[in-house]
Amino acid sequence: MPATIANGDAPELAFHNIVDGKPRSSDVKEQVIDPRTEEVGWDVPVASAQDLDDAVDAARRAFKTWRFVSHDEREKILQSVADCLRTNKDVLAQAHMKETGKSFIMASADVEVAALHYEYYKGMTLEDDVQYEDAEVKIVGTYVPIGVTAAISPWNFPLILSSVKVASALATGNCVIIKPSPFTPYAILKFCELVQSVLPPGVFQALHGGADLGERMTLHRGIDQISFTGTVAVGQHILQNCTKTMKKVILEMAGNDAAIICEDADLGKVIPSVAHGCFFHAGQVCVASKRIYVHESLYDKFMELFIEEAKKWSPNNILFAPLSNRPNFERAKSILEDSKKNNHDIVLGGEVKNDEKGFWLPPTIIAKPPEESRIVQEEQFAPITPVMIWSDEDDVIARANLENSGLGASLYTPDLDKARRIAQRLESGSVWINRFERPHFGAYFAGWKLSGFGGELGKRGLYDYCQVQCLHFHK
Incomplete structure (x- = not known):
């Protein structure tokens, strides 16, 4: 049963990294500063290099079967994820308030928007398309999952912007490891823990850490894709790192609108x-x-x-x-x-x-x-x-x-x-x-110039979480 709390009454919460469907602690702990009061928040464990390796191994094992789960079954699971968010809205909103400084109403709205992302993508499919046909050959384009996605999310809208990445990855048959911003780990870690009840182990995992963990993710040979939202300088560094293993990359960076x-x-x-x-x-x-x-x-x-x-x-x-x-x-x-x-x-x-x-x-x-x-x-x-x-x-x-x-x-x-x-x-x-x-959520969101590389949201955004495979049928 979810914890229930009144508006404004912060509960005592425990946080864990989530590896292979299970909570995992650490000898090294950090705390978040409440931006409204500058009070020190709850402890959160810092993930080690071994935690990352274990999470990647779990994701790669899970991918072998998750990639072949039918669209109908994934649709049911995505709806269950949305339901989990709403069922635990108060707990997640309170955690969100403590890390972002938002009001309870704003934090609750973020939880609801995150749920809407999962509901939007549950009904979205990427159909095969005939790219060419004549008397001799028919060429069909198919869209297959990339593998293991590492999602690095920002601190301004942690739940909403992480939900875009996680929902897109899951809807296309990828496994995903999320690294929240070290300034705002609470709601994402708690959500990942709660949602393990509706997802196979290793499909969605969460690790807390700073720039060193993000660096290891971008260089890890067991990770096939990075989806990042943050600053231009960090995004450029990630792009350089990903060339070493030819990872797929999505970057949403600064916008001086x-x-x-x-x-x-x-x-x-x-x-x-x-x-x-x-x-x-x-x-x-x-x-x-x-x-x-x-x-x-x-x-x-x-x-x-x-x-x-x-x-x-x-x-x-x-x-x-x-x-x-x-x-x-x-x-x-x-x-x-x-x-x-x-x-x-x-x-x-x-x-x-x-x-x-x-x-x-x-x-x-x-x-x-x-x-x-x-x-x-x-x-x-x-x-x-x-x-x-x-x-x-x-x-x-x-x-x-x-x-x-x-x-x-x-x-x-x-x-x-x-x-x-x-x-x-x-x-x-x-x-x-x-x-x-x-x-x-229905419109492709992609930055130009220094503001981005690839994109997310809308049906078009799902293509950035897929490989294109062309099947040549000779008649």
Whole structure:
């Protein structure tokens, strides 16, 4: 039976690495810091090199039979995984709160979205397709699982973003070993432990550790694929490592998303959407609106309304949150200090209360910083938003298309023909029109340029978890 707890009452929980269907402890323990209070959380065991080897061996054994499990049977199992998430929602949400700083409502929503990913993929199949046929030959393309996938997930949305990787791997017949971020291991480890009741041993395993464990995964000869979400620098290093064993690789990396507000935009509708795109979870979203470009005819009115809207995002707002860990907190403060040093016009926020507990930054708006400034060129991953002005369409598109902006963008105009014309000139894997950026499980999500390699989500995303095998039938 799942543990039941009331909203806000944190239970005492034990955490384990999961290897071959069984919990495994370690002599080496770490703790997570609660970003709201800076209190030390529960112990979590650190996986050893032997734990990784054992997990890979278990996954390779399990793959021999799991790869041949019928689609109907995998569909039932994926539904059981979704049911397990929902049955244990309160426990998982409480663990999620302690590691991410999210409110109970936000953490609960993350559990539900994770469950939806499993339900979406349970009904998804990759059908064989006839690639060529004539009087002599018929060539059929088939899609077969790769083998053992190592999933390295980030700290901002641990359950949601890990569920994308795990559900995709399981739906295509792969076995998967997940390594959560060392800042947010709780919910993933607990979920993996709970779901062993519905999965064969070795099919889904979880190991906690830092960069050294991730390094071993990327170099391990028993792992066939890496799926990673994180920074550009780490993603580039993973790509280099994977060439040594020719692993398949999926990388979802930084996205310095631009939001473009056109001259015909309805500010009454646009302002709340842009603010949500900037400040939801304190801007710690891969596709948050990180640079705002407003047409010159609307700029003054936009700023007046945007400042007032941003004031609604505070610790009292259940959709706002502290920065999830000290390194991100310190990095965000350094970006803010850089703007102060360079006399940028900070029209809202900008002050950090160092005498208070928690990694809190207030919603901060910087008006018209130079295009070459750090606040514009770098992905902030914090509630710090630069707002610039534009007048020429070619110019704003060129400014939007930074090398690190290939994950997403948003665009606001009621003229959908114009929206399509501009959107197709933006060098981003996804463009949201008249809405803040948010991935959808039915749409392929892939970064361009420095923002990614391969992709996930949607039916198209499953192909990245498969090998293509062509069968040549000679008549």
